[in-house]
Amino acid sequence: MLTQSELRDLAELLYPDTTETPADLEAKYPPRDLPESAIVTRFAPSPTGYVHIGGIYASLISKLLAEQSDGVFFLRIEDTDQARKVAGGTEAIIAALQNFQVAPTEGFVSAEKQQGDYGPYLQSERIKIYAVFAKWMVAHGLAYPCFCSREELEQNVQEQEAAGLLKKGYYGKWAKHRDLSLDEIKQQLAQGNEFVLRIRAPQESRKIRIKDLVRGKLEFENNVFDMVLIKSNGLPTYHFAHVIDDHLMRTTHISRGEEWLSSLPLHLQLFEMLEIPQPTYMHFSHIGKKEGDSVRKLSKRQDPEATVGSYVEQGYYPVAVLEYLLNLANSNFSDWRRNNPDKPYTEFLFDPRKIGKTIALFDLKKLEHISRDVVSKLKAEDVYQAVLAWARQFSPAFATYLETYPEYSVGIFNIERNQPQPRKDIVTWSDVPELFGYFYDELFAKSDGTAAYEKLIVSPEDAIVALRKSIDTYDPADSQEAWFEKHQLVAEQLGYARDLKSFKAEPDSFKGHIGHVMAAFRVALTHQLNTPDLHQLMQVMGRERVVERLWGAIGYFEAKAE
């Protein structure tokens, strides 16, 4: 064991350029001026080029918690792994957060701009800060340099394996450089050997307890491994950076995935050694997917629903995904939503203690259900803008129609929308071209209605009469009832039941029923068997277009009748 003065020399030797002390940094990054109950949270991803839906989930909860307590939600980029770093990674993260409306107000607010008094918010720019604490730990005998090569480490593991050891890692007699003398260290340095800085973990094992906000009471064995704090390239490991950054940035609540549970003892140990207060932790369970009999974490390789990009591509309305996520975390969200159908989700009072501890399986059907509902409540104008934004990126041809006929398009999206039970046919924006393409004359002209025409029950002769009569009596001022009444009359005259009930009562006394006749109109106008309300649809299409399409259909029926 080195003496106190040797430790001081060693610290100086290792970090000659570091002059600041932890106390200096403490003063530089004082506690935030926030109400007592304010919650400060963060999202701290690595710029690996894609964002997992779990990241949106964590950000959503973190942001909600912060905003509902008048706290702060910030974004820190953890770029300490040079190997996994990807160009444009930070941009992708910020774009994803903005897209899903969970963008931070501090830290990286855009790819170029860092905002806030607790930066830098990029870990590679904080090397000097980590060095301050590293030096302090060395000087206090809490950390030491380790010159072991990868090969030596590998050999360690193999020997431990051969010995059938239960506890494998760098500790005890396996921690070969734990007790190097100052001279030995100097010699290693003189040879230009690289080193990592390791924590000098207490060797006696004991139980530690901690309360996690989502998991409740937790019990672990304390950490006894001399884990790496600073890598040989001078960058910190996650563990060291987490403890220092979140303290200096004055994060009050650490929200992260449950994969961190097992390194929690190390983090707690660091807080204790550095004599800084520990934050509140909340470890979320993963979002999973069933595969055969087992369950696995949603993975970007195998599951499109894992990456935010796929939601954007399909054109999910972000709030729909958010509400689905809230529903997964539950905390009574679905009950609240039912009781408050018109409030924005942000008003839902989120209780972190109610977050589920079990792996939630992703349920596409439920997402779709929620999405239909959320989209149905949107204004037509908003739907138009969202579909347009989606189409510009993923369906340029369709975007052209939206841009060429903006008012007409809004009219289309307005069909059966402003009513007590709005239409719920749109799940994603990518549904729209197929659902409503026929409204645009260019697309209608290109479409083939034959398949639909073939399925009609009504005879071509009767269809011709009904369609002609409809054109003759066309009055744009007609109410839905008046309009429909006219058609019922014609149908009756042709020998079709005016409603389904009377048809069902005596099916043999009719050629068919009103639905069979109206189907001819539907196909004539849209080439489809299923569409929104015909009367509203005609109102939007306008007299000219309607008449033109009806005549087109009459032509078809005439050819057919011959």
Add this chain to the structure above:
RNA sequence: GGCCCCAUCGUCCAGAGGCCUAGGACGCCAGGUUCUCAUCCUGGUAACUCCGGUUCGAAUCCGGAUGGGGUCACCA
């Protein structure tokens, strides 16, 4: 394998010892409303992993087993 987390309908959650012959939502099935469809309405389907213990009483507390997940890196 060691350590850790978790365990209620197919899925997501309610349930913090008697209110539970276990409730809601999604799904699924049946019926109904509507000119079609998407809806909407009504009904139905279906679960406390197992074994011990504590207790007058357990889905709820304790122990064990089983199962699922995580983690054992100079990745986060």
